[in-house]
Amino acid sequence: MNEIVKLLLSLSVSGSILAVLIFAVKPLIKHKVSKSIQYYIWIVVLLRLTLPFSFETSIMNQMFYGNQTPVVATSQGEVQLTGGTDKTISNSSLLPNVQENVANGDADNGRYIQGLFNQYTLYLWLIGVIIALTVNLTGYARFLKYLKQSNISATNRENEMLATLSNRRNNMRLARNRFLNTPMLIGIIKPYIIIPDNKFTETQLKNILLHEIVHLKRFDIAVKWLTMIASSIHWFNPLMYFIKKEINNSCELACDEAVIKNLSPAEKQGYGDTLISVVAQHKCSTQILQVTMCEEKKGLKERLVAIMNHTRKSRPIMIFSAILLGCFIGGAFYLGAGIGTGKDTTPSVEGVDMTTYNLTDISKYKTPYVGDNSKVSAIVNRLPVPDSYFKQQYISMITENKPYKLNVFYEAKKGASHISEWPIVDHDNATYSNMSKNALVLFCMIDNLDQVTFAFRDSQSGGKLDDSKYDTAFTFSRASTQKQFGISAVAGKLDLLQEALTGDLIAKETAIQTPKDDQIEKYIKIIMSSPSTSSSPNDYIKAHENEYQSIIKMGDEALNYLLAQFKKRSNNNDLKGYIMMGLCKELLGNKNNVTDKSLSPQEWFLKLTHH
Numbered sequence: 001m002n003e004i005v006k007l008l009l010s011l012s013v014s015g016s017i018l019a020v021l022i023f024a025v026k027p028l029i030k031h032k033v034s035k036s037i038q039y040y041i042w043i044v045v046l047l048r049l050t051l052p053f054s055f056e057t058s059i060m061n062q063m064f065y066g067n068q069t070p071v072v073a074t075s076q077g078e079v080q081l082t083g084g085t086d087k088t089i090s091n092s093s094l095l096p097n098v099q100e101n102v103a104n105g106d107a108d109n110g111r112y113i114q115g116l117f118n119q120y121t122l123y124l125w126l127i128g129v130i131i132a133l134t135v136n137l138t139g140y141a142r143f144l145k146y147l148k149q150s151n152i153s154a155t156n157r158e159n160e161m162l163a164t165l166s167n168r169r170n171n172m173r174l175a176r177n178r179f180l181n182t183p184m185l186i187g188i189i190k191p192y193i194i195i196p197d198n199k200f201t202e203t204q205l206k207n208i209l210l211h212e213i214v215h216l217k218r219f220d221i222a223v224k225w226l227t228m229i230a231s232s233i234h235w236f237n238p239l240m241y242f243i244k245k246e247i248n249n250s251c252e253l254a255c256d257e258a259v260i261k262n263l264s265p266a267e268k269q270g271y272g273d274t275l276i277s278v279v280a281q282h283k284c285s286t287q288i289l290q291v292t293m294c295e296e297k298k299g300l301k302e303r304l305v306a307i308m309n310h311t312r313k314s315r316p317i318m319i320f321s322a323i324l325l326g327c328f329i330g331g332a333f334y335l336g337a338g339i340g341t342g343k344d345t346t347p348s349v350e351g352v353d354m355t356t357y358n359l360t361d362i363s364k365y366k367t368p369y370v371g372d373n374s375k376v377s378a379i380v381n382r383l384p385v386p387d388s389y390f391k392q393q394y395i396s397m398i399t400e401n402k403p404y405k406l407n408v409f410y411e412a413k414k415g416a417s418h419i420s421e422w423p424i425v426d427h428d429n430a431t432y433s434n435m436s437k438n439a440l441v442l443f444c445m446i447d448n449l450d451q452v453t454f455a456f457r458d459s460q461s462g463g464k465l466d467d468s469k470y471d472t473a474f475t476f477s478r479a480s481t482q483k484q485f486g487i488s489a490v491a492g493k494l495d496l497l498q499e500a501l502t503g504d505l506i507a508k509e510t511a512i513q514t515p516k517d518d519q520i521e522k523y524i525k526i527i528m529s530s531p532s533t534s535s536s537p538n539d540y541i542k543a544h545e546n547e548y549q550s551i552i553k554m555g556d557e558a559l560n561y562l563l564a565q566f567k568k569r570s571n572n573n574d575l576k577g578y579i580m581m582g583l584c585k586e587l588l589g590n591k592n593n594v595t596d597k598s599l600s601p602q603e604w605f606l607k608l609t610h611h
Contacts, residue, residue: 003340004122005121005122005125006064006065006338007052007337007338007339008125008233008234009064009338010054010060010061010063010064010336010337010338011048011049011050011052011060011234011337011338012049012234012236012237013060013063014048014049014059014060014332014335014336014337015045015046015048015049015230015234015243016237016239017335018044018045018048018328018331018332018335019045019239019242019243019246020239021328021331022041022042022045022246022328023242023246026038029324031309032317032320033317033320033321033324034257034313034317034318034321035250035253035254035256035257035306036254036257036258037321037322037324037325038250038253038254039247039250039251039253039254040325041324041325041328042243042246042247042250043223043247044325044328044329044332045243045247045328045332046223046226046227046230046243046247047332048332048335048337049230049233049234049243050226050229050230050233052337052339053337053339054333054336054337054338054339055333055336056339056340057336058333058334058335058336058337059334059335059336060335060336060337060338061336061337061338061339061340063338064338065338065339065340125236128235128236129232129233129235131235132231132232132235133229133232136228136232144186146179147177147180147186147194150177150178150179151175151176151177151194152175152176152177152178152197153175153176154174154175154176154195158174158195158205159174161202161205161206161209162174162193162209162213165206165209165210165213166209166213166216171189171190171191172191172193172213172216173190173191173192173193174192174193174194174195174209175192175193175194175195176194176195176196176197177194177195177196177197178196178197180194180195180196180197181196182196182278183195183196183208183211183212183278184212185212185215185216185220185221186221187221188221188222188225191216191221193209193212193213193216195208203270203274204274204277204278207259207270207271207274207275208274208278210259211255211256211259214255214258214259215251215255218254218255218258220251220255223247223251224248224251227244227247227248230243230244231243231244249302252303253302253303253306256271256275256303256306256307257306257310259271260307260310261310261312268307268308268310269308271307272304272307272308275303275304275307276304357382357383357384357441357498357501358382359441359494359497359498360494361382362379362382362383362441362445363445363494364378365378365379365382365445366379366445366446367379367445367446367447368446368447368448369399369446369447369448370397370399370404370405370406370446370448370449371397371399371404373397376395376397376406376446377395379441379442379445379446380392380395380406380408380442383438383441383442384434384438385410385434386410386431386432386434386435386438386454387431387434388413389412389413390410390411390412390413390456391410391411391412391413392408392409392410393409393410393411393461394408394409394461394465395407395408395409396409402450403450403451403477403555404448404449404450404451405449405450405451405452405453406442406446406449406451406452406453407452407453407455408438408452408453408454408455409455409456409457409465409470410454410455410456410457411456411457411459411460411461412457412458412459412460413460414460432474435454435474435476436476436481436484436485437501438452438454439452439454439476439481440481440484440485440497440500440501441497441501443478443481443482444492444497449478450477450478451475451476451477451478451556452475452476453473453474453475453476454473454474454476455470455472455473456470456471456472456473457469457470457471457472458471458472471593473591475556477555477556477557477560479556479557480556480557480560485500516554516557516558516561517561519550519554520551520554520558520561520562523544523547523548523550523551524547524551524576524579524580526544526547527540527541527543527544527547527548527579528540528575528576528579529544530543530544531543537575537578537579537582538582540575540579541579541582548583551583552583552586552587555587556587558583558587559584559587559588562580562583562584562587563584563605565580566580566584566601566605567605571602572600572601572602572605573600573601573602577600577601577602578601580601581601581604581605592608593608594607594608
């Protein structure tokens with residue numbers, strides 16, 4: 001899923017959760033907590049919906065980024081995208097033959113449609129935002145033009161009253177308009193109070209101006225704009241309609257409360273009468289970006305009841321109100337947003353050391369079975385990437401028959417560069433060393449894992465697994481890793497494993513051959529023994545098919561030994577070299593990307609190591 005889409009969804013979910021909580025507690029606090037506190041709580045929701053600030057440990061960030069091994073594949077059936085999506089890819093032999101075959105037409109159509117949806121979600125959202133903003137801003141522009149053409153200057157008496165009530169704020173202006181039926185405040189930088197071109201008593205005019213001045217002092221116009229922006233951004237969220245309506249209502253209730261808090265009962269009655277005379281006969285659109293005394297009749301009753309029942313809040317209620325506001329602010333931070341986890345979700349290193357691996361955390365997911373999707377995914381997700389140029393994107397598991405295999409796929413990160421030569425030509429390389437240590441951890445944490453392959457592509461996948469793009473792969477068997485590190489000595493002992501990862505306990509490869517190496521050499525000598533009259537390597541192989549197949553059955557151990565012999569020997573263009581080349585080609589299978597049959601063994605090996 002696109003990072004922007006993740007952020008938007010996390011903000012929308014986070015804000016919606018807060019809003020639902022407020023709706024739930026509203027009946028309990030409606031007449032107890034001050035209207036201003038209730039208004040401020042809604043502003044917290046508004047800020048949560050619009051500001052992408054969050055801690056990495058927040059709920060939303062953990063929900064969207066907490067377990068980032070995006071793809072898990074098993075040989076039992078399908079590749080699964082983790083992290084709450086139901087996208088699936090039917091699996092055949094994933095690496096060396098990573099494919100995405102779909103079992104039937106319905107599944108193919110489903111994947112195709114979902115792929116299109118994932119690809120164009122951001123564009124759909126942008127179209128919605130543009131439409132919403134265009135409707136709001138063009139409507140506002142037309143309304144302003146309409147007002148400017150029909151505004152007339154206020155009287156000197158009205159201007160003097162405004163100056164007195166506003167403590168002579170120089171940037172505030174007053175106008176009349178014969179086409180308006182309710183007073184309003186409009187504009188942020190150059191605020192205008194516009195009143196209907198009607199005859200008002202001095203008390204009515206005072207109450208009207210006090211109401212609009214309070215709106216100005218509390219920056220309610222800015223809140224109105226922020227509400228419009230939030231509703232445009234989250235146009236896809238049906239809850240936004242109710243949130244927007246509740247913010248407008250809370251704004252008016254809080255403004256009324258601020259106006260009447262120092263008024264006498266008789267003055268409160270007069271303020272309520274003014275509200276009735278201005279509002280009762282009219283209805284004003286909430287889509288225009290201004291604050292008014294206008295209100296729907298359904299909300300008018302609530303405002304009048306709040307005005308007449310207003311009393312000073314007791315100290316315990318004030319403390320409770322402050323705590324409640326603090327709880328919602330804390331809740332907004334705790335819910336947070338999906339901002340990701342910094343540069344990368346897995347540590348990237350040049351020289352892996354024990355501090356790179358959080359073995360205590362990794363060991364929580366230790367499992368006897370490579371088919372345990374969730375635990376294997378968690379282990380892989382916590383391994384450092386072998387080269388900071390790459391990021392880990394997919395994994396697959398082959399568990400139907402032994403040897404049980406795990407394939408880990410890496411792809412290029414945007415804007416990164418290799419820490420070493422790529423592709424790797426020899427094994428005296430930091431990246432290869434890092435892979436071997438990751439293999440050690442995997443073998444120690446997954447008891448029945450027989451083989452792990454790390455596959456790389458020098459480009460980004462775009463969220464789609466394509467085996468043809470993974471042109472570099474390195475395979476480690478349990479036996480070869482045991483030979484290098486001594487798995488049996490460190491498995492289950494985190495302190496020894498940490499020492500092995502730092503190099504203190506690494507059992508360096510020596511010239512001493514294992515019994516299987518000796519057996520391979522024995523078989524090769526038998527193959528080379530006859531027919532002595534022939535110069536064709538194929539004749540030697542056909543004459544000793546049993547010995548040849550015995551080497552093939554040794555799998556990766558035979559392949560690793562033969563490739564090491566190629567590297568060790570100065571001349572491979574002899575009979576032994578041709579036999580070893582034939583064995584290696586068969587053992588490599590589809591991973592053999594040097595298909596030119598005219599090459600000598602030495603040429604073939606050099607081309608193989610450079611691919």
